[in-house]
Amino acid sequence: MNNYSYFQKIFYLLTFFISFINLNTLANEKINKDIFLSFDTSDSCENQKFTVEEVNKIMEDKVISIYTKIKNQDYIGSGFVISHHNNETxxxxxxxxIETDNNIFIKWLDGNMDKAKVVFDGEGETDINDIALIKIKGISGMPVKIKKNPTIIGKEVVAIGSPFGYEYSISKGIISAIRQQGTMIQTDAAINGGNSGGPLIEKSGCVVGMNTAGIGETNTGLGFAISNKVLNRFVKKFLPDYALRNKGYEMQFQEKRNNLIKKNNKGKIKNLIIQEKNNDFEADLDYFF
Incomplete structure (x- = not known):
């Protein structure tokens, strides 16, 4: 009887430890997945809804200010973390x-600053390719989640950026229109100089656009953002960790990069210009990505 009780206790202890290890492994897998995934792979962007205050808290470690110096002139813009890979952000x-290869610094909400390096610059010849990928050494901040599905007119959104140098400022509005075959979003959220590059976020906490332009010297209720349709295509084509996570894609990724570098005769991807194609924005998107 005593031997039976002894073995029973051993069995319970082993069961407990195995369950604990499994739970810990699952937790670590979830954390790692959250760190690397930068686009929506579930319905979370459809089912969640937060207040503006909660969206602010979600985005605090994801949105940054960008400082550049061109010909002794200082400029400020915005950006957001998209991924971590190989100890880089x-x-x-x-x-x-980022109209310069040098003198690019990012500033976090806590005041810390890092020097950034250009990975990809679309040169901004059209609305669609006014997009750039930069990186810093080390793991900092947390990646945003980019919504998978298109947003819809009337959705409430929040714009975050550094308008006129006022770092990490928030404005709210709605999606006013979807333009250029879904590649550009119009919003009445305040978008001014310094907001460029910052995220446009639904109240799910998911990014649906990158703020890129406002009409007029100050906010007129007419702002524009590159849509999540474009951002998702960009992430899937040019972000290293996405290519490495998907079997069979790494070779395509490397070939595309090498072809672009060879085409531009430079040591990095730059000067990729979208050609005019009779306002066929889908064709432009295919050409770019």
Missing amino acids: YILTNSHV
Whole structure:
């Protein structure tokens, strides 16, 4: 009887430890997945809804200010973390925010600053390719989640950026229109100089666009953002960790990069210009991505 009780206790203890290890493994897998995935792979962007205050908290470690110096002139823009890979942090912003290869610094909400390097610059010749990928050394911040499905007119959104140098400022509005075959979003959320490159976020906490332009010297209720349709295509084609996570895709990724570099005769991807194609924005998107 005593031997039976002894073995029973051993069995219970082993069961407990195995369950604990499995739970810990699942937790670690979830954390790692959250760190690397930068686009929506589930319905979470459809089913969640937060207040503006909650969206602010979600985005605090994801949105950054970008400082550049061109010909002794200081400029400020915005950006957001898109991924971590090989002990580096990748950030999306507008091409027109980083019109220089040097003197690019990002500033976090806590005041810390890092020097950034350009990975990809679309040169901003059209609305669609006014997009750039930069990176910093080390793992900082957390990646945003880009919504998989198109947004819809009337949805409430939040724009975050550094308008006129006022770092990490928030404005809210709605999706006013979807333009250029779904590649551009019009919003009445305030978008001013310095907002460029920052995220446009639904109240699900998911990014649906990259703020890129406002009409007029100050906010007129007419702002524009590159849509999540474009951002998702960009992430899937040019972000290293996405290519490495998908079997059979790494070779395509490397071939595309090498072809672009060879085409431009430079040591990195740059000067990729979208050609005019009779306002066929889908064709432009295919050409770019």
